[in-house]
Amino acid sequence: MSTATPADWQVRPAPRTAEEWIARAAAVAAVLATDAAARERAGAPPHEEVGLLKESGLVTLLGPAEHGGGGQDWTTAYRVIREIAKADGSLGQLLGYHYLWNWAARLVGTREQWEHVEAEAARNRWFFGGAVNPRDRDVVVTEDGDDLVFTGRKSFSTGSRVSDVTVLEGVLEGTDQHVFAIVPSNSAGLTFHDDWDNIGQRLTESGSVTIDGVRTPWSSAAGYVDKEFRPRVYNTLNVPTIQLVFVSFYLGIAAGALETAATYTRTRTRPWLHGGHDRAVDEPYVVDTYGDLTAKLWAVEALADAVAAEGQELHDDPDAVTEQARGDFEVRVAAVKARATDTALEIASRVFEVTGARSTTRAEGLDRFWRDIRTHTLHDPVAYKRREVGRWVLEGELPEPTWYS
Structure with a gap:
Protein backbone atom coordinates (compact mmCIF):
# COMPACT_ATOMS: atom_id res chain seq x y z
CA MET A 1 0.00 0.00 0.00
CA SER A 2 1.13 3.56 -0.59
CA THR A 3 3.22 5.36 2.00
CA ALA A 4 0.59 8.09 1.79
CA THR A 5 -1.32 6.67 4.76
CA PRO A 6 -4.30 8.50 6.29
CA ALA A 7 -4.37 10.14 9.67
CA ASP A 8 -5.38 7.84 12.50
CA TRP A 9 -9.06 7.09 11.89
CA GLN A 10 -9.48 6.29 15.56
CA VAL A 11 -9.17 9.95 16.54
CA ARG A 12 -11.59 11.19 13.92
CA PRO A 13 -15.27 11.59 14.87
CA ALA A 14 -17.21 8.44 13.96
CA PRO A 15 -19.65 8.98 11.09
CA ARG A 16 -23.27 9.20 12.22
CA THR A 17 -25.31 9.68 9.06
CA ALA A 18 -25.45 7.83 5.76
CA GLU A 19 -23.85 10.81 4.04
CA GLU A 20 -20.97 10.83 6.53
CA TRP A 21 -20.37 7.10 6.05
CA ILE A 22 -20.32 7.49 2.28
CA ALA A 23 -17.85 10.36 2.69
CA ARG A 24 -15.70 8.15 4.94
CA ALA A 25 -15.75 5.48 2.22
CA ALA A 26 -14.69 8.05 -0.38
CA ALA A 27 -11.77 9.08 1.84
CA VAL A 28 -10.70 5.45 2.23
CA ALA A 29 -11.03 4.96 -1.52
CA ALA A 30 -8.74 7.93 -2.13
CA VAL A 31 -6.03 6.15 -0.14
CA LEU A 32 -6.62 2.83 -1.92
CA ALA A 33 -6.47 4.53 -5.32
CA THR A 34 -2.93 5.84 -4.87
CA ASP A 35 -1.32 2.53 -5.78
CA ALA A 36 -4.24 0.40 -6.95
CA ALA A 37 -2.73 -0.52 -10.32
CA ALA A 38 0.63 -1.52 -8.85
CA ARG A 39 -1.05 -3.45 -6.04
CA GLU A 40 -3.19 -5.33 -8.53
CA ARG A 41 -0.14 -6.29 -10.58
CA ALA A 42 1.69 -7.53 -7.46
CA GLY A 43 -1.25 -9.72 -6.47
CA ALA A 44 -0.28 -10.04 -2.80
CA PRO A 45 -2.95 -10.74 -0.17
CA PRO A 46 -4.44 -7.35 0.81
CA HIS A 47 -3.88 -7.62 4.56
CA GLU A 48 -2.97 -3.95 4.94
CA GLU A 49 -5.92 -2.81 2.83
CA VAL A 50 -8.39 -4.91 4.83
CA GLY A 51 -6.77 -3.41 7.91
CA LEU A 52 -7.67 0.03 6.54
CA LEU A 53 -11.30 -1.05 6.12
CA LYS A 54 -11.26 -2.10 9.77
CA GLU A 55 -9.42 0.96 11.06
CA SER A 56 -11.80 3.29 9.24
CA GLY A 57 -14.80 1.52 10.76
CA LEU A 58 -16.31 0.56 7.41
CA VAL A 59 -16.45 -3.12 8.38
CA THR A 60 -18.87 -2.25 11.21
CA LEU A 61 -21.25 -0.24 9.02
CA LEU A 62 -24.24 -2.60 9.45
CA GLY A 63 -23.45 -3.43 13.07
CA PRO A 64 -25.61 -2.24 15.98
CA ALA A 65 -24.64 1.20 17.23
CA GLU A 66 -24.85 0.11 20.86
CA HIS A 67 -21.94 -2.27 20.24
CA GLY A 68 -19.80 0.18 18.30
CA GLY A 69 -21.27 -0.45 14.86
CA GLY A 70 -22.41 2.12 12.33
CA GLY A 71 -26.11 1.35 12.72
CA GLN A 72 -26.67 1.87 8.99
CA ASP A 73 -28.88 -0.02 6.55
CA TRP A 74 -28.34 -1.76 3.22
CA THR A 75 -29.05 1.34 1.11
CA THR A 76 -25.95 2.93 2.66
CA ALA A 77 -23.92 -0.28 2.47
CA TYR A 78 -24.45 -0.53 -1.29
CA ARG A 79 -23.26 3.07 -1.75
CA VAL A 80 -20.19 2.43 0.42
CA ILE A 81 -19.32 -0.65 -1.65
CA ARG A 82 -19.55 1.47 -4.80
CA GLU A 83 -17.15 4.06 -3.41
CA ILE A 84 -14.52 1.48 -2.46
CA ALA A 85 -14.87 -0.35 -5.79
CA LYS A 86 -14.17 2.87 -7.71
CA ALA A 87 -10.62 2.66 -6.40
CA ASP A 88 -10.18 -1.11 -6.17
CA GLY A 89 -12.68 -3.65 -7.48
CA SER A 90 -11.24 -6.45 -5.38
CA LEU A 91 -11.60 -4.49 -2.15
CA GLY A 92 -15.13 -3.51 -3.16
CA GLN A 93 -16.00 -7.17 -3.61
CA LEU A 94 -14.34 -8.17 -0.35
CA LEU A 95 -16.24 -5.50 1.59
CA GLY A 96 -19.52 -6.41 -0.10
CA TYR A 97 -19.16 -10.10 0.65
CA HIS A 98 -18.17 -9.21 4.22
CA TYR A 99 -21.43 -7.28 4.65
CA LEU A 100 -23.45 -10.21 3.27
CA TRP A 101 -21.80 -12.82 5.49
CA ASN A 102 -22.08 -10.56 8.52
CA TRP A 103 -25.79 -10.12 7.74
CA ALA A 104 -26.28 -13.85 7.06
CA ALA A 105 -26.73 -14.46 10.78
CA ARG A 106 -29.78 -12.19 10.69
CA LEU A 107 -31.07 -13.75 7.47
CA VAL A 108 -30.89 -17.33 8.69
CA GLY A 109 -30.27 -17.37 12.43
CA THR A 110 -32.46 -17.02 15.47
CA ARG A 111 -32.70 -13.65 17.18
CA GLU A 112 -30.39 -14.84 19.95
CA GLN A 113 -27.82 -16.00 17.39
CA TRP A 114 -27.78 -12.91 15.21
CA GLU A 115 -27.72 -10.52 18.13
CA HIS A 116 -24.69 -12.36 19.50
CA VAL A 117 -22.87 -12.48 16.15
CA GLU A 118 -23.54 -8.84 15.29
CA ALA A 119 -22.45 -7.63 18.71
CA GLU A 120 -19.21 -9.62 18.63
CA ALA A 121 -18.50 -8.64 15.02
CA ALA A 122 -18.97 -4.95 15.75
CA ARG A 123 -16.94 -4.97 18.99
CA ASN A 124 -14.05 -6.93 17.48
CA ARG A 125 -14.26 -5.51 13.94
CA TRP A 126 -14.35 -9.00 12.47
CA PHE A 127 -13.77 -9.34 8.76
CA PHE A 128 -15.92 -12.11 7.26
CA GLY A 129 -15.11 -14.60 4.52
CA GLY A 130 -17.29 -17.40 3.19
CA ALA A 131 -16.79 -20.94 1.91
CA VAL A 132 -20.18 -21.39 0.26
CA ASN A 133 -20.02 -22.42 -3.40
CA PRO A 134 -23.19 -24.25 -4.51
CA ARG A 135 -21.62 -25.51 -7.75
CA ASP A 136 -19.29 -27.80 -5.78
CA ARG A 137 -20.13 -31.06 -4.07
CA ASP A 138 -21.82 -30.43 -0.74
CA VAL A 139 -19.69 -30.30 2.37
CA VAL A 140 -20.77 -33.13 4.69
CA VAL A 141 -21.80 -32.21 8.23
CA THR A 142 -21.82 -34.93 10.88
CA GLU A 143 -22.83 -34.92 14.53
CA ASP A 144 -20.43 -35.66 17.34
CA GLY A 145 -22.22 -35.16 20.63
CA ASP A 146 -22.92 -31.45 21.02
CA ASP A 147 -20.66 -30.60 18.08
CA LEU A 148 -21.05 -30.47 14.31
CA VAL A 149 -18.12 -31.54 12.14
CA PHE A 150 -17.70 -30.09 8.61
CA THR A 151 -15.70 -32.05 6.03
CA GLY A 152 -15.22 -31.36 2.33
CA ARG A 153 -13.71 -28.90 -0.14
CA LYS A 154 -14.86 -25.76 -1.91
CA SER A 155 -13.21 -24.40 -5.03
CA PHE A 156 -13.90 -20.77 -4.07
CA SER A 157 -13.69 -19.07 -0.68
CA THR A 158 -13.74 -15.30 -1.07
CA GLY A 159 -11.96 -13.45 1.71
CA SER A 160 -10.19 -16.59 2.97
CA ARG A 161 -6.70 -15.59 4.10
CA VAL A 162 -7.60 -12.01 5.05
CA SER A 163 -10.67 -12.91 7.14
CA ASP A 164 -11.16 -13.30 10.87
CA VAL A 165 -14.17 -15.60 10.61
CA THR A 166 -15.52 -17.79 7.83
CA VAL A 167 -19.07 -18.85 7.04
CA LEU A 168 -19.28 -22.58 6.35
CA GLU A 169 -22.20 -24.36 4.73
CA GLY A 170 -22.88 -28.05 4.37
CA VAL A 171 -25.57 -30.74 4.41
CA LEU A 172 -26.30 -32.71 7.55
CA GLU A 173 -25.40 -36.31 6.86
CA GLY A 174 -28.38 -38.52 6.02
CA THR A 175 -30.70 -35.53 5.46
CA ASP A 176 -31.32 -32.74 2.96
CA GLN A 177 -30.88 -30.08 5.64
CA HIS A 178 -28.35 -27.34 4.94
CA VAL A 179 -26.40 -25.94 7.85
CA PHE A 180 -24.66 -22.57 8.07
CA ALA A 181 -22.17 -21.82 10.82
CA ILE A 182 -19.54 -19.16 11.51
CA VAL A 183 -16.11 -20.39 12.59
CA PRO A 184 -12.78 -18.68 13.25
CA SER A 185 -10.73 -18.58 10.04
CA ASN A 186 -7.78 -20.08 11.91
CA SER A 187 -9.82 -23.13 12.98
CA ALA A 188 -8.03 -26.46 12.99
CA GLY A 189 -8.82 -28.31 9.77
CA LEU A 190 -9.53 -25.17 7.75
CA THR A 191 -6.87 -24.75 5.05
CA PHE A 192 -7.01 -21.93 2.49
CA HIS A 193 -5.08 -22.55 -0.71
CA ASP A 194 -3.20 -19.93 -2.71
CA ASP A 195 -4.67 -20.96 -6.07
CA TRP A 196 -6.78 -17.95 -7.12
CA ASP A 197 -5.12 -17.00 -10.42
CA ASN A 198 -7.76 -15.29 -12.55
CA ILE A 199 -7.45 -12.34 -14.91
CA GLY A 200 -9.55 -10.06 -12.71
CA GLN A 201 -10.58 -9.45 -9.10
CA ARG A 202 -7.11 -10.74 -8.35
CA LEU A 203 -6.95 -9.59 -4.73
CA THR A 204 -10.23 -11.12 -3.51
CA GLU A 205 -8.47 -14.15 -1.99
CA SER A 206 -11.04 -16.38 -3.67
CA GLY A 207 -8.95 -19.54 -3.78
CA SER A 208 -10.08 -23.02 -2.78
CA VAL A 209 -10.40 -24.29 0.76
CA THR A 210 -10.10 -27.70 2.37
CA ILE A 211 -12.45 -28.31 5.27
CA ASP A 212 -11.08 -31.28 7.17
CA GLY A 213 -13.08 -32.03 10.29
CA VAL A 214 -13.77 -28.43 11.31
CA ARG A 215 -15.72 -28.51 14.57
CA THR A 216 -18.29 -26.07 15.86
CA PRO A 217 -20.99 -26.35 18.55
CA TRP A 218 -24.51 -27.34 17.50
CA SER A 219 -25.61 -24.05 19.03
CA SER A 220 -23.79 -22.18 16.24
CA ALA A 221 -25.93 -23.80 13.51
CA ALA A 222 -27.81 -20.80 12.18
CA GLY A 223 -31.57 -20.99 12.54
CA TYR A 224 -31.61 -24.30 14.39
CA VAL A 225 -33.45 -24.74 17.70
CA ASP A 226 -33.12 -28.12 19.42
CA LYS A 227 -31.50 -29.39 16.21
CA GLU A 228 -34.54 -28.41 14.11
CA PHE A 229 -34.36 -25.66 11.50
CA ARG A 230 -36.89 -22.83 11.82
CA PRO A 231 -37.45 -21.61 8.24
CA ARG A 232 -38.72 -18.16 7.27
Whole structure:
Protein backbone atom coordinates (compact mmCIF):
# COMPACT_ATOMS: atom_id res chain seq x y z
CA MET A 1 0.00 0.00 0.00
CA SER A 2 1.13 3.56 -0.59
CA THR A 3 3.22 5.36 2.00
CA ALA A 4 0.59 8.09 1.79
CA THR A 5 -1.32 6.67 4.76
CA PRO A 6 -4.30 8.50 6.29
CA ALA A 7 -4.37 10.14 9.67
CA ASP A 8 -5.38 7.84 12.50
CA TRP A 9 -9.06 7.09 11.89
CA GLN A 10 -9.48 6.29 15.56
CA VAL A 11 -9.17 9.95 16.54
CA ARG A 12 -11.59 11.19 13.92
CA PRO A 13 -15.27 11.59 14.87
CA ALA A 14 -17.21 8.44 13.96
CA PRO A 15 -19.65 8.98 11.09
CA ARG A 16 -23.27 9.20 12.22
CA THR A 17 -25.31 9.68 9.06
CA ALA A 18 -25.45 7.83 5.76
CA GLU A 19 -23.85 10.81 4.04
CA GLU A 20 -20.97 10.83 6.53
CA TRP A 21 -20.37 7.10 6.05
CA ILE A 22 -20.32 7.49 2.28
CA ALA A 23 -17.85 10.36 2.69
CA ARG A 24 -15.70 8.15 4.94
CA ALA A 25 -15.75 5.48 2.22
CA ALA A 26 -14.69 8.05 -0.38
CA ALA A 27 -11.77 9.08 1.84
CA VAL A 28 -10.70 5.45 2.23
CA ALA A 29 -11.03 4.96 -1.52
CA ALA A 30 -8.74 7.93 -2.13
CA VAL A 31 -6.03 6.15 -0.14
CA LEU A 32 -6.62 2.83 -1.92
CA ALA A 33 -6.47 4.53 -5.32
CA THR A 34 -2.93 5.84 -4.87
CA ASP A 35 -1.32 2.53 -5.78
CA ALA A 36 -4.24 0.40 -6.95
CA ALA A 37 -2.73 -0.52 -10.32
CA ALA A 38 0.63 -1.52 -8.85
CA ARG A 39 -1.05 -3.45 -6.04
CA GLU A 40 -3.19 -5.33 -8.53
CA ARG A 41 -0.14 -6.29 -10.58
CA ALA A 42 1.69 -7.53 -7.46
CA GLY A 43 -1.25 -9.72 -6.47
CA ALA A 44 -0.28 -10.04 -2.80
CA PRO A 45 -2.95 -10.74 -0.17
CA PRO A 46 -4.44 -7.35 0.81
CA HIS A 47 -3.88 -7.62 4.56
CA GLU A 48 -2.97 -3.95 4.94
CA GLU A 49 -5.92 -2.81 2.83
CA VAL A 50 -8.39 -4.91 4.83
CA GLY A 51 -6.77 -3.41 7.91
CA LEU A 52 -7.67 0.03 6.54
CA LEU A 53 -11.30 -1.05 6.12
CA LYS A 54 -11.26 -2.10 9.77
CA GLU A 55 -9.42 0.96 11.06
CA SER A 56 -11.80 3.29 9.24
CA GLY A 57 -14.80 1.52 10.76
CA LEU A 58 -16.31 0.56 7.41
CA VAL A 59 -16.45 -3.12 8.38
CA THR A 60 -18.87 -2.25 11.21
CA LEU A 61 -21.25 -0.24 9.02
CA LEU A 62 -24.24 -2.60 9.45
CA GLY A 63 -23.45 -3.43 13.07
CA PRO A 64 -25.61 -2.24 15.98
CA ALA A 65 -24.64 1.20 17.23
CA GLU A 66 -24.85 0.11 20.86
CA HIS A 67 -21.94 -2.27 20.24
CA GLY A 68 -19.80 0.18 18.30
CA GLY A 69 -21.27 -0.45 14.86
CA GLY A 70 -22.41 2.12 12.33
CA GLY A 71 -26.11 1.35 12.72
CA GLN A 72 -26.67 1.87 8.99
CA ASP A 73 -28.88 -0.02 6.55
CA TRP A 74 -28.34 -1.76 3.22
CA THR A 75 -29.05 1.34 1.11
CA THR A 76 -25.95 2.93 2.66
CA ALA A 77 -23.92 -0.28 2.47
CA TYR A 78 -24.45 -0.53 -1.29
CA ARG A 79 -23.26 3.07 -1.75
CA VAL A 80 -20.19 2.43 0.42
CA ILE A 81 -19.32 -0.65 -1.65
CA ARG A 82 -19.55 1.47 -4.80
CA GLU A 83 -17.15 4.06 -3.41
CA ILE A 84 -14.52 1.48 -2.46
CA ALA A 85 -14.87 -0.35 -5.79
CA LYS A 86 -14.17 2.87 -7.71
CA ALA A 87 -10.62 2.66 -6.40
CA ASP A 88 -10.18 -1.11 -6.17
CA GLY A 89 -12.68 -3.65 -7.48
CA SER A 90 -11.24 -6.45 -5.38
CA LEU A 91 -11.60 -4.49 -2.15
CA GLY A 92 -15.13 -3.51 -3.16
CA GLN A 93 -16.00 -7.17 -3.61
CA LEU A 94 -14.34 -8.17 -0.35
CA LEU A 95 -16.24 -5.50 1.59
CA GLY A 96 -19.52 -6.41 -0.10
CA TYR A 97 -19.16 -10.10 0.65
CA HIS A 98 -18.17 -9.21 4.22
CA TYR A 99 -21.43 -7.28 4.65
CA LEU A 100 -23.45 -10.21 3.27
CA TRP A 101 -21.80 -12.82 5.49
CA ASN A 102 -22.08 -10.56 8.52
CA TRP A 103 -25.79 -10.12 7.74
CA ALA A 104 -26.28 -13.85 7.06
CA ALA A 105 -26.73 -14.46 10.78
CA ARG A 106 -29.78 -12.19 10.69
CA LEU A 107 -31.07 -13.75 7.47
CA VAL A 108 -30.89 -17.33 8.69
CA GLY A 109 -30.27 -17.37 12.43
CA THR A 110 -32.46 -17.02 15.47
CA ARG A 111 -32.70 -13.65 17.18
CA GLU A 112 -30.39 -14.84 19.95
CA GLN A 113 -27.82 -16.00 17.39
CA TRP A 114 -27.78 -12.91 15.21
CA GLU A 115 -27.72 -10.52 18.13
CA HIS A 116 -24.69 -12.36 19.50
CA VAL A 117 -22.87 -12.48 16.15
CA GLU A 118 -23.54 -8.84 15.29
CA ALA A 119 -22.45 -7.63 18.71
CA GLU A 120 -19.21 -9.62 18.63
CA ALA A 121 -18.50 -8.64 15.02
CA ALA A 122 -18.97 -4.95 15.75
CA ARG A 123 -16.94 -4.97 18.99
CA ASN A 124 -14.05 -6.93 17.48
CA ARG A 125 -14.26 -5.51 13.94
CA TRP A 126 -14.35 -9.00 12.47
CA PHE A 127 -13.77 -9.34 8.76
CA PHE A 128 -15.92 -12.11 7.26
CA GLY A 129 -15.11 -14.60 4.52
CA GLY A 130 -17.29 -17.40 3.19
CA ALA A 131 -16.79 -20.94 1.91
CA VAL A 132 -20.18 -21.39 0.26
CA ASN A 133 -20.02 -22.42 -3.40
CA PRO A 134 -23.19 -24.25 -4.51
CA ARG A 135 -21.62 -25.51 -7.75
CA ASP A 136 -19.29 -27.80 -5.78
CA ARG A 137 -20.13 -31.06 -4.07
CA ASP A 138 -21.82 -30.43 -0.74
CA VAL A 139 -19.69 -30.30 2.37
CA VAL A 140 -20.77 -33.13 4.69
CA VAL A 141 -21.80 -32.21 8.23
CA THR A 142 -21.82 -34.93 10.88
CA GLU A 143 -22.83 -34.92 14.53
CA ASP A 144 -20.43 -35.66 17.34
CA GLY A 145 -22.22 -35.16 20.63
CA ASP A 146 -22.92 -31.45 21.02
CA ASP A 147 -20.66 -30.60 18.08
CA LEU A 148 -21.05 -30.47 14.31
CA VAL A 149 -18.12 -31.54 12.14
CA PHE A 150 -17.70 -30.09 8.61
CA THR A 151 -15.70 -32.05 6.03
CA GLY A 152 -15.22 -31.36 2.33
CA ARG A 153 -13.71 -28.90 -0.14
CA LYS A 154 -14.86 -25.76 -1.91
CA SER A 155 -13.21 -24.40 -5.03
CA PHE A 156 -13.90 -20.77 -4.07
CA SER A 157 -13.69 -19.07 -0.68
CA THR A 158 -13.74 -15.30 -1.07
CA GLY A 159 -11.96 -13.45 1.71
CA SER A 160 -10.19 -16.59 2.97
CA ARG A 161 -6.70 -15.59 4.10
CA VAL A 162 -7.60 -12.01 5.05
CA SER A 163 -10.67 -12.91 7.14
CA ASP A 164 -11.16 -13.30 10.87
CA VAL A 165 -14.17 -15.60 10.61
CA THR A 166 -15.52 -17.79 7.83
CA VAL A 167 -19.07 -18.85 7.04
CA LEU A 168 -19.28 -22.58 6.35
CA GLU A 169 -22.20 -24.36 4.73
CA GLY A 170 -22.88 -28.05 4.37
CA VAL A 171 -25.57 -30.74 4.41
CA LEU A 172 -26.30 -32.71 7.55
CA GLU A 173 -25.40 -36.31 6.86
CA GLY A 174 -28.38 -38.52 6.02
CA THR A 175 -30.70 -35.53 5.46
CA ASP A 176 -31.32 -32.74 2.96
CA GLN A 177 -30.88 -30.08 5.64
CA HIS A 178 -28.35 -27.34 4.94
CA VAL A 179 -26.40 -25.94 7.85
CA PHE A 180 -24.66 -22.57 8.07
CA ALA A 181 -22.17 -21.82 10.82
CA ILE A 182 -19.54 -19.16 11.51
CA VAL A 183 -16.11 -20.39 12.59
CA PRO A 184 -12.78 -18.68 13.25
CA SER A 185 -10.73 -18.58 10.04
CA ASN A 186 -7.78 -20.08 11.91
CA SER A 187 -9.82 -23.13 12.98
CA ALA A 188 -8.03 -26.46 12.99
CA GLY A 189 -8.82 -28.31 9.77
CA LEU A 190 -9.53 -25.17 7.75
CA THR A 191 -6.87 -24.75 5.05
CA PHE A 192 -7.01 -21.93 2.49
CA HIS A 193 -5.08 -22.55 -0.71
CA ASP A 194 -3.20 -19.93 -2.71
CA ASP A 195 -4.67 -20.96 -6.07
CA TRP A 196 -6.78 -17.95 -7.12
CA ASP A 197 -5.12 -17.00 -10.42
CA ASN A 198 -7.76 -15.29 -12.55
CA ILE A 199 -7.45 -12.34 -14.91
CA GLY A 200 -9.55 -10.06 -12.71
CA GLN A 201 -10.58 -9.45 -9.10
CA ARG A 202 -7.11 -10.74 -8.35
CA LEU A 203 -6.95 -9.59 -4.73
CA THR A 204 -10.23 -11.12 -3.51
CA GLU A 205 -8.47 -14.15 -1.99
CA SER A 206 -11.04 -16.38 -3.67
CA GLY A 207 -8.95 -19.54 -3.78
CA SER A 208 -10.08 -23.02 -2.78
CA VAL A 209 -10.40 -24.29 0.76
CA THR A 210 -10.10 -27.70 2.37
CA ILE A 211 -12.45 -28.31 5.27
CA ASP A 212 -11.08 -31.28 7.17
CA GLY A 213 -13.08 -32.03 10.29
CA VAL A 214 -13.77 -28.43 11.31
CA ARG A 215 -15.72 -28.51 14.57
CA THR A 216 -18.29 -26.07 15.86
CA PRO A 217 -20.99 -26.35 18.55
CA TRP A 218 -24.51 -27.34 17.50
CA SER A 219 -25.61 -24.05 19.03
CA SER A 220 -23.79 -22.18 16.24
CA ALA A 221 -25.93 -23.80 13.51
CA ALA A 222 -27.81 -20.80 12.18
CA GLY A 223 -31.57 -20.99 12.54
CA TYR A 224 -31.61 -24.30 14.39
CA VAL A 225 -33.45 -24.74 17.70
CA ASP A 226 -33.12 -28.12 19.42
CA LYS A 227 -31.50 -29.39 16.21
CA GLU A 228 -34.54 -28.41 14.11
CA PHE A 229 -34.36 -25.66 11.50
CA ARG A 230 -36.89 -22.83 11.82
CA PRO A 231 -37.45 -21.61 8.24
CA ARG A 232 -38.72 -18.16 7.27
CA VAL A 233 -39.38 -16.64 3.86
CA TYR A 234 -36.88 -13.97 4.90
CA ASN A 235 -34.15 -16.65 4.74
CA THR A 236 -34.46 -16.57 0.94
CA LEU A 237 -33.44 -12.90 0.68
CA ASN A 238 -29.79 -13.96 0.76
CA VAL A 239 -29.59 -14.23 -3.04
CA PRO A 240 -31.22 -10.92 -4.03
CA THR A 241 -29.13 -9.21 -1.35
CA ILE A 242 -25.83 -10.60 -2.64
CA GLN A 243 -26.89 -9.85 -6.21
CA LEU A 244 -27.31 -6.20 -5.24
CA VAL A 245 -23.84 -6.37 -3.69
CA PHE A 246 -22.60 -7.52 -7.11
CA VAL A 247 -24.43 -4.63 -8.79
CA SER A 248 -22.80 -2.23 -6.35
CA PHE A 249 -19.23 -3.15 -7.09
CA TYR A 250 -19.91 -3.49 -10.81
CA LEU A 251 -21.15 0.10 -10.85
CA GLY A 252 -18.29 1.21 -8.64
CA ILE A 253 -15.71 -0.35 -10.95
CA ALA A 254 -17.41 1.23 -13.97
CA ALA A 255 -17.41 4.64 -12.29
CA GLY A 256 -13.74 4.18 -11.41
CA ALA A 257 -12.95 3.37 -15.03
CA LEU A 258 -14.73 6.52 -16.20
CA GLU A 259 -13.06 8.75 -13.61
CA THR A 260 -9.61 7.32 -14.30
CA ALA A 261 -10.06 7.61 -18.05
CA ALA A 262 -11.39 11.17 -17.82
CA THR A 263 -8.35 12.25 -15.83
CA TYR A 264 -6.09 10.62 -18.41
CA THR A 265 -7.96 12.28 -21.30
CA ARG A 266 -7.78 15.72 -19.67
CA THR A 267 -4.09 15.50 -18.90
CA ARG A 268 -2.41 13.14 -21.36
CA THR A 269 -4.51 12.15 -24.36
CA ARG A 270 -3.41 13.91 -27.54
CA PRO A 271 -5.92 15.17 -30.12
CA TRP A 272 -6.00 13.40 -33.46
CA LEU A 273 -3.59 15.10 -35.81
CA HIS A 274 -6.23 15.41 -38.55
CA GLY A 275 -9.13 16.39 -36.30
CA GLY A 276 -8.55 20.12 -36.25
CA HIS A 277 -8.55 20.44 -32.45
CA ASP A 278 -5.78 21.48 -30.12
CA ARG A 279 -7.03 19.48 -27.15
CA ALA A 280 -8.44 15.96 -26.85
CA VAL A 281 -11.25 17.26 -24.63
CA ASP A 282 -12.55 19.26 -27.60
CA GLU A 283 -12.76 16.28 -29.95
CA PRO A 284 -16.49 15.79 -30.70
CA TYR A 285 -16.28 12.00 -30.55
CA VAL A 286 -14.50 12.17 -27.19
CA VAL A 287 -17.12 14.50 -25.72
CA ASP A 288 -19.92 12.36 -27.12
CA THR A 289 -18.47 9.12 -25.72
CA TYR A 290 -18.05 10.48 -22.22
CA GLY A 291 -21.55 11.93 -22.33
CA ASP A 292 -23.02 8.64 -23.56
CA LEU A 293 -21.24 6.45 -21.02
CA THR A 294 -21.93 8.79 -18.11
CA ALA A 295 -25.65 8.96 -18.94
CA LYS A 296 -25.85 5.17 -19.05
CA LEU A 297 -24.03 4.84 -15.73
CA TRP A 298 -26.24 7.41 -14.02
CA ALA A 299 -29.36 5.64 -15.27
CA VAL A 300 -28.30 2.29 -13.83
CA GLU A 301 -27.17 3.89 -10.57
CA ALA A 302 -30.62 5.46 -10.20
CA LEU A 303 -32.30 2.10 -10.82
CA ALA A 304 -29.94 0.42 -8.35
CA ASP A 305 -30.76 3.01 -5.68
CA ALA A 306 -34.49 2.54 -6.26
CA VAL A 307 -34.27 -1.26 -6.03
CA ALA A 308 -32.10 -1.01 -2.91
CA ALA A 309 -34.77 1.15 -1.26
CA GLU A 310 -37.42 -1.44 -2.15
CA GLY A 311 -35.28 -4.15 -0.60
CA GLN A 312 -34.73 -2.14 2.57
CA GLU A 313 -38.48 -2.19 3.19
CA LEU A 314 -38.26 -5.99 3.34
CA HIS A 315 -35.23 -5.92 5.62
CA ASP A 316 -37.04 -3.50 7.93
CA ASP A 317 -39.90 -5.95 8.56
CA PRO A 318 -38.47 -9.44 7.93
CA ASP A 319 -41.29 -11.34 9.59
CA ALA A 320 -43.76 -9.81 7.14
CA VAL A 321 -41.88 -10.90 4.00
CA THR A 322 -44.14 -12.99 1.78
CA GLU A 323 -43.33 -15.22 -1.18
CA GLN A 324 -44.96 -12.67 -3.49
CA ALA A 325 -43.01 -9.75 -2.06
CA ARG A 326 -39.78 -11.72 -2.20
CA GLY A 327 -40.43 -12.82 -5.79
CA ASP A 328 -41.33 -9.35 -7.02
CA PHE A 329 -38.17 -7.98 -5.42
CA GLU A 330 -35.98 -10.66 -7.00
CA VAL A 331 -37.34 -9.69 -10.43
CA ARG A 332 -36.36 -6.08 -9.84
CA VAL A 333 -32.92 -7.21 -8.68
CA ALA A 334 -32.57 -9.37 -11.79
CA ALA A 335 -33.39 -6.38 -13.97
CA VAL A 336 -30.78 -4.10 -12.42
CA LYS A 337 -28.20 -6.92 -12.39
CA ALA A 338 -28.67 -7.35 -16.16
CA ARG A 339 -28.39 -3.61 -16.83
CA ALA A 340 -25.40 -3.16 -14.54
CA THR A 341 -23.58 -6.05 -16.21
CA ASP A 342 -24.03 -4.71 -19.74
CA THR A 343 -23.33 -1.09 -18.83
CA ALA A 344 -20.22 -1.81 -16.76
CA LEU A 345 -18.74 -4.02 -19.46
CA GLU A 346 -19.40 -1.36 -22.10
CA ILE A 347 -17.85 1.43 -20.04
CA ALA A 348 -14.75 -0.55 -19.05
CA SER A 349 -14.17 -1.46 -22.70
CA ARG A 350 -14.98 1.82 -24.45
CA VAL A 351 -12.86 4.09 -22.25
CA PHE A 352 -9.88 3.06 -24.36
CA GLU A 353 -11.50 4.74 -27.37
CA VAL A 354 -11.14 8.11 -25.67
CA THR A 355 -7.77 7.68 -23.96
CA GLY A 356 -5.66 6.53 -26.87
CA ALA A 357 -3.01 3.92 -27.58
CA ARG A 358 -0.58 5.12 -24.91
CA SER A 359 -3.17 4.39 -22.20
CA THR A 360 -2.81 0.66 -22.78
CA THR A 361 0.56 0.41 -21.04
CA ARG A 362 0.69 -1.96 -18.08
CA ALA A 363 1.87 0.88 -15.86
CA GLU A 364 -1.43 2.73 -16.38
CA GLY A 365 -3.43 -0.36 -15.44
CA LEU A 366 -6.57 0.90 -17.16
CA ASP A 367 -7.31 -2.64 -18.28
CA ARG A 368 -7.87 -3.79 -14.70
CA PHE A 369 -11.36 -2.29 -14.69
CA TRP A 370 -12.46 -4.40 -17.66
CA ARG A 371 -10.73 -7.52 -16.33
CA ASP A 372 -12.43 -7.11 -12.96
CA ILE A 373 -15.88 -6.62 -14.48
CA ARG A 374 -15.45 -9.42 -17.02
CA THR A 375 -14.28 -11.88 -14.38
CA HIS A 376 -17.06 -11.41 -11.86
CA THR A 377 -19.96 -10.92 -14.29
CA LEU A 378 -19.43 -14.57 -15.24
CA HIS A 379 -20.50 -15.56 -11.71
CA ASP A 380 -23.94 -16.58 -13.04
CA PRO A 381 -25.29 -16.20 -16.60
CA VAL A 382 -26.95 -12.83 -17.08
CA ALA A 383 -29.32 -14.43 -19.61
CA TYR A 384 -31.07 -16.14 -16.72
CA LYS A 385 -31.59 -12.78 -15.03
CA ARG A 386 -33.29 -11.47 -18.15
CA ARG A 387 -35.34 -14.67 -18.23
CA GLU A 388 -36.62 -14.00 -14.71
CA VAL A 389 -37.80 -10.56 -15.80
CA GLY A 390 -39.35 -11.84 -19.04
CA ARG A 391 -41.27 -14.69 -17.36
CA TRP A 392 -42.60 -12.28 -14.75
CA VAL A 393 -43.77 -9.82 -17.43
CA LEU A 394 -45.42 -12.45 -19.64
CA GLU A 395 -46.80 -14.91 -17.10
CA GLY A 396 -46.52 -13.27 -13.72
CA GLU A 397 -44.11 -16.07 -12.82
CA LEU A 398 -42.09 -15.55 -9.67
CA PRO A 399 -38.48 -16.75 -9.64
CA GLU A 400 -38.05 -19.92 -7.64
CA PRO A 401 -35.68 -19.30 -4.71
CA THR A 402 -32.41 -21.07 -5.51
CA TRP A 403 -28.74 -20.40 -4.82
CA TYR A 404 -28.79 -18.03 -7.82
CA SER A 405 -32.30 -16.58 -7.97
